[in-house]
Amino acid sequence: MFLKRPQYLTLLVLVFLSATAWAKPKVELTMTSEKEVVEKNNGVETVKRVPATDIESGQVLIYTMKYSNTGDEAATNVVVDNPIPKETVYELDSAKGAGSEIKFSINGGKNYKQPSLLTYEIKGPDGKPVRKKASPEQYTHVRWIIATVPPGGSGELSYRVRVK
Amino acid sequence: MKKQSNRPSGLLKKATGVAAGFILLATLLPGTAAATTAANAVITNTATVNYDDTGGNPQTALTASVDVTVNLVTAHPTLSAPVDATTSSGVFLNYTYTIINNSNGPDTYNLTSAAVLGANVTSQTAVFRDPSDSIDITGVTIGATSVAVAALAGATVITVPNDGVSDASVNGIAAGDAVFIAGTVDVVASVVDNATGTSTITLTTGLAANASVGDQIGGLTTFILKTTPIATVNGSTYDITITANDGATAGAAPIDVTTTTVLVISLTVTKYVANVTAAVVGGTPFPAVGTLNTGLGAGGIVYYATGVTGNPGEVLEYVIVISNGAGAATASDIVISDPIPNFTSLTSNIALDPGTTVWSDVAITPDNGDFAESDGTSVFIYAGDGTAAGEGVDNVGAPGTGGRLAAGATTIGAFQVTITP
CATH class of the missing domain: 2.60.40 (Immunoglobulin-like)
Known part of the structure; x- marks a missing residue:
């Protein structure tokens, strides 16, 4: 049995629409923690990263998040939010993420801005408000914004903190 | 007391009671507690990702998390310096010491002594005793933790990281223990583990000053150096140097030297x-x-x-x-x-x-x-x-x-x- 032309076209449209409806982005995210150790071989010291399940006060932790889109549609407006652990302090300029826009919050994640725009207000000696630039110790959250992650696409985000 | 190291200058007057010692110690010590995260605390980091599909429809958010446990970082303790004292030949003398844990978790300090006998002091014995002078000891184990949530002066409830053990203590600190916090000595009324990865220490007296996140809470205890000299001439003297050392901290451990004068019947x-x-x-x-x-x-x-x-x-x-x-x-x-x-x-x-x-x-x-x-x-x-x-x-x-x-x-x-x- 052969379909008539209008029926054939209808079927094609349905197949296309179904395929479109089934396509979805699927973002996956993993997080690891590492620390740096100094190894000495033949008198030469080298710094090596090792997985960190434990850490000492004052040492630096490196958090790395790997994301990937295992779906069959691009993920858009991908936003990764990471509260900085309260036991740690963000290390200046340590946040990385190729192809992402990085912003920070100093108010518990209510607002995110680039470091140069992160300011807060205090009362000056004359009683008038004085605007101050936030220091890394005041950062509470890190945010990465990735416009698009295509199907099969992946990337890596990272930052460093020092344990109080 | 002749000389000392690794602690502030000044004398700790000899006190017969622990409480008196605490009060005097509070006048001796500066705010030595450094910001530190307590040993056994678990640092949990959780990231959340939100995203849309190409049509701008929000997709289900997902998270990823990783835990890191904080290790013990040892530190030399703060050791008091009892006032030099006098005893009679053949009669014991007790020097009461106060010692504060400056680590970020429980630490054990081994106690050792060495005597230098002056002229006409025939011999001496020296042993360390528990605070109640009941048993001989060779060291003291003292708890410590740090503040997890800032607390204002006057507060009695202090939140600290949980130590991963469900019991009525946290990092070796339990009810009845003396602790050095926010520049003064306080006594713990109770310790309760919370469901949020923290524990609550309730103090008997409110904080003397504000406590910030990471401020160290050092356990404090006393011990006795019991010495008995034998001398032949009235007024003879001898020195005892004691050391409190955890064996794990670099640098010189704190010491104290007492000079004891021996009286002889004449x-x-x-x-x-x-x-x-x-x-x-x-x-x-x-x-x-x-x-x-x-x-x-x-x-x-x-x-x-x-x-x-x-x-x-x-x-x-x-x-x-x-x-x-x-x-x-x-x-x-x-x-x-x-x-x-x-x-x-x-x-x-x-x-x-x-x-x-x-x-x-x-x-x-x-x-x-x-x-x-x-x-x-x-x-x-x-x-x-x-x-x-x-x-x-x-x-x-x-x-x-x-x-x-x-x-x-x-x-x-x-x-x-x-x-x-």
Whole structure:
């Protein structure tokens, strides 16, 4: 049995629409923690990263998040939010993420801005408000914004903190 | 206390009670607690990703998380410096130390001592004892943690990281423990584990100052250094250096040096006599200036150490002077036994002067509880200065068991005999 032309076209449209409806982005995210150790071989010291399940006060932790889109549609407006652990302090300029826009919050994640725009207000000696630039110790959250992650696409985000 | 290291300058006055020690310690210590994360705390980091599909439709958010446990970072403790003290030869002396944990978790400090004996100190023993002086110890284990949530001055509830063990303590700190927090000493009323990865320490007294996140909470305890010297010369000294070391912290462990002065008993007994019937001048008079009135005779008598003679039937009066040297150790259980001389018989009561120039007339009846007595062949004087319990009646030595003479104290006894006619 052969379909008539209008029926054939209808079927094609349905197949296309179904395929479109089934396509979805699927973002996956993993997080690891590492620390740096100094190894000495033949008198030469080298710094090596090792997985960190434990850490000492004052040492630096490196958090790395790997994301990937295992779906069959691009993920858009991908936003990764990471509260900085309260036991740690963000290390200046340590946040990385190729192809992402990085912003920070100093108010518990209510607002995110680039470091140069992160300011807060205090009362000056004359009683008038004085605007101050936030220091890394005041950062509470890190945010990465990735416009698009295509199907099969992946990337890596990272930052460093020092344990109080 | 002579020298010390790894702690602020100043003296911690010796306190007999732990509480007193805490109060004094609070005046000694600066805000030494550094910001630190407690050992055994778990740092949890959770990231959340939100995203849309190409049509701008939000997709289900997902998270990823990783935990890291904080290790113990050891630190040398803060060790107090008791004031140098004095004891008598053969008598123990307790130095009470206070020690504070400066690590970010429980730490054990081994205690060691080394003595340097001065001249005339024959030997000494030194042991460490628990705060109640019940058992010997070789070290102390003290808890510590840090503040997880900032607290204002006056607060009694302090939130700290959980140590991963579900019990009524956190990092070795439990109810009843003393802790150093926000620049002062407080006592823990209770410790409760929370469901949020934290524990709550409730203090008996509110914080003296604000506490910030990461401020160290150091456990505090006391221990005793018990030392017993043997010396031959009054005023001899010896040094004991103690060290508190966890064996894991780099750098010099804190030490304290105590200098102990040893008192030695310096008793002298001198006997003088006077011919009461017919005064005879001899050598070395007593008293050196003036006369004495013991109340046994007419008074106004001078006694001599040598050269006194007497005829049969004449009355002799003896005085026995018992003295402890200035600055000497207190002598206890002093019993003077003086045989009645040959060819004489005891013909008076016994007069006693504990150094007050007020004489007591004591009957010679034996074993009747008096401070002097005679069994017919000897005179017994229980010399004392009236400072010990049971010495108050005649203000002299304890009957039967002997009296006590402090440094510089003197007791004089006197009795009369008649030369056999």
